[in-house]
Amino acid sequence: MTDAPKLTARQQQILDLVREAIERTGAPPTRAEIAATLGYRSANAAEEHLQALARKGVIELVGGTSRGIRLPQPTLARINDAREAKARTRPAPAARTLPAAPPAVLASLSLPLVGRVAAGHPILAEQHIEEHYAVSPALFSGTPDYLLRVRGLSMRDAGILDGDLLAVRRLPTARNGQIVVARLGEEVTVKRWEQQGRRLRLLPANPDFEPITVDESSGFALEGIAVGLIRKDFNA
Incomplete structure (x- = not known):
């Protein structure tokens, strides 16, 4: 089994933001939303961390869209399963x-x-x-x-x-x-x-x-x- 990549504290924080957004809304945050949450003045700072996370294989970046951030399929499948389980417990x-x-x-x-x-x-x-x-x-x-x-x-x-x-x-x-x-x-x-x-x-x-x-x-x-x-x- 391959060891999980080592992330900096900031990289882990951004990865958690992405996961939480997908769990809550079904869609990843935009670069601007990440920057605003972390107090960055520019979305470029968030982009640098996202690129680093992509190089480490914990996210995938898709060009041409403001929400072009994807989690690896096994991680996304776990989130979707949890969302579906929660939906089944909701009222009609x-x-x-x-x-x-x-x-x-x-x-x-x-x-x-x-x-x-x-x-x-x-x-x-x-x-x-x-x-x-x-x-x-x-x-x-x-x-x-x-x-x-x-x-x-x-x-x-x-x-x-x-x-x-x-x-x-x-x-x-x-x-x-x-x-x-x-x-x-x-x-x-x-x-x-x-x-x-x-x-x-x-x-x-x-x-x-x-x-x-x-x-x-x-x-x-x-x-x-x-x-x-x-x-x-x-x-x-």
Whole structure:
């Protein structure tokens, strides 16, 4: 049996990020997502580590796509088996079709869907809630407090599209690389969190959009972190 290749601490961290992303979403992270999570300013730094991992045979790189990272087939097969086993333990698929919540829903979460948010009102104010949905907790990496209807394509390369329903957990703080919902004055936006000391930036996942630097005049408030995503037009 061939010994496992020796990895540096950073290489192991990146390999773990790739595995966790595939386990959680079924797709690998982009170079930009890896760089943001690790606090790199450029995706090139992440690319150098990925090339080193590929040379050691623990990942495979595929050109021409932003998510062109593959795990060796035996590793991928184990992940897929685990995902399928988890899927078999979930409630019936009807929970994913987002029916309007009945008065009492057993083994489900009843989550408010937040649409457009008016200035000066809490995000969960009654006038912001379009309806309630019954969803399975198994769909999410953490327990969400509400769903937010995504508007725009600033997070396109993170797989978050216009019209998607983002599951959000209300928390007072976030970690670098996490996708957050933030209020900036009269606007609510979905971006990736990047903080270095007192400097806070909200990063898009689309080169057509500019990062947002948060300052005292921004009217900033953190409304929570993303713990999952529901796309209503899937075939299930």
